[in-house]
Structures are given as structure tokens and as C-alpha cells.
């Protein structure tokens with residue numbers, strides 16, 4: 001049996017982190033310690049913590065790195081109850097010694113931290129290098145574009161640049177636009193690569209174990225639609241017209257450049273501009289930028305949820321898989 005890949009997930013309680021943890025735990029790749037052979041041997045079973053003997057919980061090689069302030073949250077408790085190891089780490093305040101302790105023994109570190117913590121990933125890089133992490137997945141998880149198009153993406157590129165400067169092995173994973181956020185920028189006729197947020201982890205689990213993706217960019221997505229096609233499909237599935245116009249967000253920043261909501265409005269608008277009007281979030285454009293295409297890498301797929309199914313489930317009152325940002 002191949003040795004398990006020991007993965008740490010930073011931001012595991014977030015919207016992206018949650019799907020990554022689910023993807024790793026549900027993966028056929030050995031991220032999870034396999035103690036099954038011990039289960040049947042009574043002299044051993046009495047020494048095994050009961051959590052490992054419950055077939056409904058996961059024996060962990062997946063480590064959740066969470067801020068000390070979050071360690072008692074219900075989300076972290078739920079991850080612990082699933083058998084995942086939790087380690088405290090705050091990118092903003094941690095020391096290098098604390099970072100090294102937190103990263104000890106990990107093979108892969110996946111980061112999916114919130115917008116405010118993106119730049120602070122740079123504080124972790126020396127420890128990643130010294131800890132011998134074999135693959136760092138910095139927080140990208142958005143749409144592909146060149147530098148200078150989206151401030152948010154440029155902050156992510158700055159982290160990657162700093163990681164490359166000290167020769168940290170990496171994989172960049174962008175996921176296109178979430179199917180759960182169908183805004184229409186411009187005329188809505190530009191194709192976009194889409195991921196149901198719940199499918200992101202299924203692909204991520206494959207990508208981070210794949211030698212072909214080391215030191216590469218990967219565009220991970222399930223379907224490609226224009227946003228007019230998306231709204232047409234919503235109309236078709238819901239049997240009513242729900243098209244709404246897009247508000248012009250840039251105006252907010254002109255009023256107060258220091259206002260957080262205005263900054264957010266700018267970044268969000270640039271995002272829409274990049275993929276909505278300029279077509280950056282297409283598999284073709286990502287290939288032009290040098291990305292590997294997850295559909296070429298894994299033509300067998302991961303059983304991802306088609307957009308049509310998502311809409312049907314939402315109409316049936318089932319959870320959409322999206323929750324509020326932290």
C-alpha cells in the first residue's frame with residue numbers, strides 16, 4: 001500500500017476549504033490512514049482510539065489548520081468529530097516557530113484562506129520551505145487571468161512569486177466561477193468555466209496527488225456556459241423569467257476609496273470584467289496562459305454535479321452548497 005499523502009488544509013472551515021476537506025476525505029487517493037487490517041485483530045483493537053473503529057468517522061492524515069480563535073467553533077468541532085486532526089495557526093500573528101510546529105510531518109499544504117488573509121500567506125513561506133513541504137497549493141481558487149487585471153488575483157500572484165523565489169514546489173488551482181453565483185456582466189454572451197463549489201474538492205484531491213500538476217497551473221471546472229445560457233437554463237428549469245440587471249459596482253469606490261465595501265465592490269467588479277467581458281475564464285484562454293486542463297487530465301471526471309441538477313435541487317428546496325463568506 002502506498003504511503004498516505006499527509007495534507008494540511010488552511011482555511012478548512014471556509015467555503016472553499018470545506019469542499020477541499022470533503023474531497024480529500026472522499027478520495028480514492030490515500031490521504032486517510034488505513035487501519036482496516038487492525039480492526040479484525042482483537043489484541044490491537046483495544047489499543048486503538050474508538051474514533052478509528054467507527055466506520056462512519058475518518059482516520060486522519062488530513063490536518064485542519066485553523067486560527068486559535070476558531071478552534072472552539074462548531075465547524076472545527078464538527079471536523080474533529082469526523083476524526084480530522086486540528087492544529088492552531090494564524091497567518092496574521094503566528095511566529096515562524098509556531099508555523100514550523102504546525103506544518104511538521106505534512107507533505108502537502110493547501111491554502112484556501114479568506115480574502116483578508118491572502119497577503120499573510122507570505123509570512124508562512126519560509127516555514128513551508130524549512131518544513132520540507134513537497135507541494136504548496138497557494139490560495140487561488142478563482143478565475144484565470146494575467147497579472148494586472150484583478151487586484152485580488154495580483155495579491156495571489158505576489159504570494160506565488162515569493163514562493164517561487166525560494167523554490168517551493170507548488171500547484172496553482174483555479175476553478176472558474178462558482179455555479180452558485182450567476183451574475184450577468186455586460187451582455188452575458190461570454191463563455192465561462194464553472195464549478196459547483198461542492199465539486200472543487202473532488203478535483204483538488206486528484207490534482208494534488210498528480211505528479212503532472214507539480215509546479216503547474218490547473219484550471220479545474222465542470223461545465224462551460226455563457227451567463228445568458230445560465231439564465232436561460234434557470235428560466236427553463238424554473239418555468240419563469242428571473243433575469244436581473246447587473247449594478248455598476250465601480251461607482252462605490254469613487255465615493256470613498258478607504259471604505260471596505262467599496263474596495264470589495266471594485267474587486268468584485270474587476271472579477272466580472274475579467275471573466276464576464278474579456279473572456280479570461282475559458283478553458284481555451286487558460287490553456288493559452290499555460291494551464292493544464294482538468295478535463296484532459298481526468299477525462300473520467302469526478303461525478304461532478306451538473307448545473308441542471310443544481311437548479312432542480314434548489315427548486316426542490318435542497319441546500320445549494322453555498323454559504324456566507326467569513
Ligand SMILES: NC(=O)c1ccc[n+]([C@@H]2O[C@H](COP(=O)([O-])OP(=O)(O)OC[C@H]3O[C@@H](n4cnc5c(N)ncnc54)[C@H](OP(=O)(O)O)[C@@H]3O)[C@@H](O)[C@H]2O)c1
Pocket residue numbers: 010011012013014015016017065066067070089090091092093112113114115116117120139140141142143152175176177178181324325326
Ligand atoms: N471562483 C469563485 O467563484 C470564488 C467564489 C468565492 C471565493 N473564491 C476564492 O476562494 C478562496 C477562499 O475564499 P472562501 O470564500 O472560501 O474563504 P472564507 O470562507 O471567507 O474563509 C476561509 C477561511 O480562512 C481562514 N482564515 C481567515 N483568516 C485567517 C488567518 N489569519 N490565518 C489562517 N486562516 C485564516 C478561516 O478559517 P478559520 O476560522 O478556521 O481559521 C476561514 O474559514 C479565495 O481565494 C477566493 O478568491 C472563489
